[in-house]
Amino acid sequence: MPELPDVEIFRQYMESTSLQQEIRNVEVPGKDMLEGTSASRLKKVLRGRLFQNARRHGKYLFGGLDEEGWLVLHFGMTGFLSYFRDEKQSTSHKRLLIRFSNGYTLAYHCLRKLGKIALADDLNRFIEEKGLGPDPLGSSFDLETFSNTMSASRAAVKSTLMNQKLLAGIGNIYSDEILFQAGIRPGVKTRDLSDKDLESIYIEITQNVLPTAIEARADPSRLPASFIIPHRHGGGACPLCGTALRKTRIGGRTAYFCPQHQHGC
DNA sequence: ACATTGACCTGAGAGC
DNA sequence: TGCTCTCAGGTCAATG
Numbered sequence: 001m002p003e004l005p006d007v008e009i010f011r012q013y014m015e016s017t018s019l020q021q022e023i024r025n026v027e028v029p030g031k032d033m034l035e036g037t038s039a040s041r042l043k044k045v046l047r048g049r050l051f052q053n054a055r056r057h058g059k060y061l062f063g064g065l066d067e068e069g070w071l072v073l074h075f076g077m078t079g080f081l082s083y084f085r086d087e088k089q090s091t092s093h094k095r096l097l098i099r100f101s102n103g104y105t106l107a108y109h110c111l112r113k114l115g116k117i118a119l120a121d122d123l124n125r126f127i128e129e130k131g132l133g134p135d136p137l138g139s140s141f142d143l144e145t146f147s148n149t150m151s152a153s154r155a156a157v158k159s160t161l162m163n164q165k166l167l168a169g170i171g172n173i174y175s176d177e178i179l180f181q182a183g184i185r186p187g188v189k190t191r192d193l194s195d196k197d198l199e200s201i202y203i204e205i206t207q208n209v210l211p212t213a214i215e216a217r218a219d220p221s222r223l224p225a226s227f228i229i230p231h232r233h234g235g236g237a238c239p240l241c242g243t244a245l246r247k248t249r250i251g252g253r254t255a256y257f258c259p260q261h262q263h264g265c
Numbered sequence: 266a267c268a269t270t271g272a273c274c275t276g277a278g279a280g281c
Numbered sequence: 282t283g284c285t286c287t288c289a290g291g292t293c294a295a296t297g
Contacts, residue, residue, distance in 0.1 A: 003290060032274095059291080077291050078275080093275090112274045114291055155268060163268095164292080173290045252270065254288085 002075030004169030005213035007059050010081050014054040017083040022050050022101040030095025035118040045069060045119060057127055057135050058168025069121060076114030082107045132168040136205050146202045150190055158186035159251035172253045173229060178204045180228040186255040188264035232256045
C-alpha cells in the first residue's frame with residue numbers, strides 16, 4: 001500500500017486517534033527495523049511524552065512530540081497503523097506498540113519488515129539527510145520546479161517519477177496511474193517528453209491522481225471508474241476502452257499500461 | 266555521475 | 282495435501 005496517498009491516510013489516522021495523550025509505555029517487537037536508534041532509547045524518548053501533531057513528507061510519517069523531536073515511520077511495502085483498546089482486535093506483525101494513558105494502543109505493523117522506525121530531532125534536516133526531493137503536494141511544488149527536476153533525468157519516465165531523490169512519494173502503483181491519466185507510456189524516456197507532456201503529468205500528479213486517491217482514502221474500490229489501479233493485474237482491461245492492459249518491466253518494477261490510450265514506446 | 270540490478274524480508278497464490 | 286517457484290504498492294549498496 002504505502003505510497004503518498006496511503007501514508008497521508010495513515011497521517012490522518014494518527015492525527016485523529018493518537019494526539020495529546022500521554023505515552024505510558026512502548027514495546028518494540030521489531031527491533032531489527034530500528035534505524036539509527038535502539039529500543040531502549042526509543043522507549044526513553046517516548047515515555048511520558050505526547051504527540052502534538054502528525055506530519056508527512058513523501059512516504060514518511062512523522063509524529064511530532066511535545067517539546068521537541070519526532071518519531072519517524074516508513075512503511076516499506078506492507079506497513080500500516082492500527083489503534084485499538086482490545087489487543088485481540090488487532091492483526092499481527094506488530095513491530096512497534098505505543099501504549100497511551102487512556103488504555104489505547106497505536107500499533108505499527110509491517111509484515112515484510114522493509115519499513116523503518118527512527119527518531120529525528122529536526123524534520124528538514126532529516127529530509128535533507130535522506131536526500132528526499134520535494135513532496136508533490138507541498139505548496140512550493142510548481143510546474144517549473146517539476147520540469148527542471150524531470151529534465152535532469154535520462155531514465156524512463158516511470159523510473160523518474162519513482163525516484164524519491166527527485167520527487168518524494170510516488171511509487172510503482174501511482175506512477176502507473178499518473179502515466180495512464182496523462183496518456184503516456186511508462187517506458188518513454190523522460191528527456192523525450194514534450195513540454196506539454198510534462199505539464200500534463202504535473203497536472204495529473206497535483207490536481208487529479210494524488211488528491212483523488214486521498215479523497216478515496218487510498219482505497220482502490222473507492223477510486224473513480226476511470227482509474228487504472230483496480231484493473232492493474234494479469235488479465236485486466238483498460239477502464240476506458242476495454243483493451244487488454246499490457247504488462248512490462250521497467251527499472252525492475254512491473255508496469256501496466258493501455259496500448260490504446262498511452263502513446264510512446 | 267548517473268542508471269540499473271540484486272539483496273533484504275515474509276507470505277500468498279499458481280502450478281505440479 | 283504439499284512442495285516449489287514467482288511475485289508483491291520500497292529502498293539501499295553494489296555494479297555497469
